[in-house]
Amino acid sequence: MFADYSSTELMSIFAMQGFAGLSLFSVFVLMAMGLAIIFGQMGVINMAHGEFMILGAYTTYLTSQFFQNLMPELFAASFFFAMVLAFLVSGALGAFVEWAMVRHLYRRPLDTLLATWGLSLILQQAYRSIFGAREVGVDLPDWMMGAFNVTDFVQLPINGLFVMVIALSIALAVYLLMYRSGWGKKVRAVVQNRPMAEAVGINTAGVDRATFALGCGIAGVAGSAFTMIGSTGPSSGQAYIVDTFLVVVFGGAQSLVGTIISAFGISQAQSTMEFFLSGSMAKVLTLLVVVGILMLRPEGLMALKVRR
Amino acid sequence: MLKVSNHSVAYGQSTIIRGLNLDVNDNEIVAVVGRNGMGKTTLMKSLIGMTPSRAGSVSLNHTDLSAMKSFQRVRAGLGFVPQGRMIFPALTVRENIETGLAAVGEKKVPRDLYELFPVLEEMQHRRGGNLSGGQQQQLAIARALATRPKVLLLDEPTEGIQPSIIQEMARTLKRIRDERGLSIVVSEQVLSFVMEIADRILVIEKGDIVHQEDKEDADQNKIASYLAV
Numbered sequence A: 001m002f003a004d005y006s007s008t009e010l011m012s013i014f015a016m017q018g019f020a021g022l023s024l025f026s027v028f029v030l031m032a033m034g035l036a037i038i039f040g041q042m043g044v045i046n047m048a049h050g051e052f053m054i055l056g057a058y059t060t061y062l063t064s065q066f067f068q069n070l071m072p073e074l075f076a077a078s079f080f081f082a083m084v085l086a087f088l089v090s091g092a093l094g095a096f097v098e099w100a101m102v103r104h105l106y107r108r109p110l111d112t113l114l115a116t117w118g119l120s121l122i123l124q125q126a127y128r129s130i131f132g133a134r135e136v137g138v139d140l141p142d143w144m145m146g147a148f149n150v151t152d153f154v155q156l157p158i159n160g161l162f163v164m165v166i167a168l169s170i171a172l173a174v175y176l177l178m179y180r181s182g183w184g185k186k187v188r189a190v191v192q193n194r195p196m197a198e199a200v201g202i203n204t205a206g207v208d209r210a211t212f213a214l215g216c217g218i219a220g221v222a223g224s225a226f227t228m229i230g231s232t233g234p235s236s237g238q239a240y241i242v243d244t245f246l247v248v249v250f251g252g253a254q255s256l257v258g259t260i261i262s263a264f265g266i267s268q269a270q271s272t273m274e275f276f277l278s279g280s281m282a283k284v285l286t287l288l289v290v291v292g293i294l295m296l297r298p299e300g301l302m303a304l305k306v307r308r
Numbered sequence B: 001m002l003k004v005s006n007h008s009v010a011y012g013q014s015t016i017i018r019g020l021n022l023d024v025n026d027n028e029i030v031a032v033v034g035r036n037g038m039g040k041t042t043l044m045k046s047l048i049g050m051t052p053s054r055a056g057s058v059s060l061n062h063t064d065l066s067a068m069k070s071f072q073r074v075r076a077g078l079g080f081v082p083q084g085r086m087i088f089p090a091l092t093v094r095e096n097i098e099t100g101l102a103a104v105g106e107k108k109v110p111r112d113l114y115e116l117f118p119v120l121e122e123m124q125h126r127r128g129g130n131l132s133g134g135q136q137q138q139l140a141i142a143r144a145l146a147t148r149p150k151v152l153l154l155d156e157p158t159e160g161i162q163p164s165i166i167q168e169m170a171r172t173l174k175r176i177r178d179e180r181g182l183s184i185v186v187s188e189q190v191l192s193f194v195m196e197i198a199d200r201i202l203v204i205e206k207g208d209i210v211h212q213e214d215k216e217d218a219d220q221n222k223i224a225s226y227l228a229v
């Protein structure tokens, strides 16, 4: 498939597609982090994670509409407000869902799977009723539109760089929260031995709620990033949940670094191959490689090396 | 101080603890002795709230703990050192102790804990899982003391500990009682350890207290006969 291109052309194509994949990488990192945090803390696989992302995307859409129509002079900064709002809105819904539903189903993994899947259907229908079935797009402020020209062929999209910086900053913040803060210590204690954590005075139910909210909030930020690579519809989250599972499993569910590397690898592979092959063929190839590697390393790329 | 009345615990259909009564006085060390499978761990776990109880009440200084979850009981003044120690293996020694501090809203490991267990200060940056059994036991006690308990519950603390360290642990526990003015309930099978620290000795069989004596006039042979298999 490479035969039709000269080697400089190929280099440029790889570079271009690689940079174009940055936004996808950011979405994957954020989604996978949220999913992995929730799974690591309480063993719940949140099937509605894509819908929490879409809630963030709609929040971003509404925020940008608000600024465009009512405060155009501040529109350039609207994306920052949108991300914070997306985090808060998705996080708040997450806390509510944990309280109303998920906490009653701990220790019943199959039921949480079904319940969160049901939730994803409910949310999709709610979005359809509120925002309509038509997909909406978010206009970017001018400063995020352009690209740096690295060479004649290769361009670096500013919005992609921007969300990547945001995504990596959030990953760093999550790392600090988990490994340097008092709250993170509680989370790690609960993950290692829940009844014992409770018996040294940790309110594990409270930790659960905050963790679920945090994971959903990060999915909301992923939704903000998502508005740069696709338009937002009621079911847009569905396409991402499977890829996100792939990223989490491939990276090793307990490792933040593994998640980042895995998100990078998968987003780059898909983005690059999509140039040469059809989208679904690219997916199949990615999946094959991932399955192959998982057969060699069942715990994922970066399994945590601690005694249990 | 700690008052347990008509306390019953069951796993499904099988009742393990039935109608147990126990009073622990201020500053007292009570030893609960009994063979394997007699219900010591079940009693301890139910007191801290890890295992639900069927009937009866548990109160601490006239505060009823019966309806409380574990973390609330800890905040009300119960400290727990479980059988097998159950420290958090991937957390560092210092982080392990700090998990207990959350209950009392403190941030920094108090000096006196490191004075009690100097080895924990030396090893504060090691992972808990890499400590020896005796060191892990000290860590588990330090973690429980960080919650500033009024009553400390210890479940078979000498299990898997070298005999040479057992006497030292008895001295440490008595020192803790004297310095902090708390009460201790300890379950045990090692009679020499019990005779060293206990003010009062209770024998548990099939989930009930079948015999009790003060240390002063304790008949070692009689207690030993309960422990013989």
Ligand SMILES: Nc1ncnc2c1ncn2[C@@H]1O[C@H](COP(=O)(O)OP(=O)(O)O)[C@@H](O)[C@H]1O
Pocket: B011, B016, B034, B035, B036, B037, B038, B039, B040, B041, B042, B043
């Ligand atoms: N989780 C459990 N489920 C059912 N039975 C249990 C459980 N834990 C302990 N038991 C039973 O309860 C009895 C008392 O056990 P335990 O409290 O561990 O005794 P001890 O600590 O004195 O050795 C034993 O017969 C044991 O088999």
Ligand SMILES: [Mg+2]
Pocket: B040, B041, B042, B083, B156
């Ligand atoms: Mg036991």
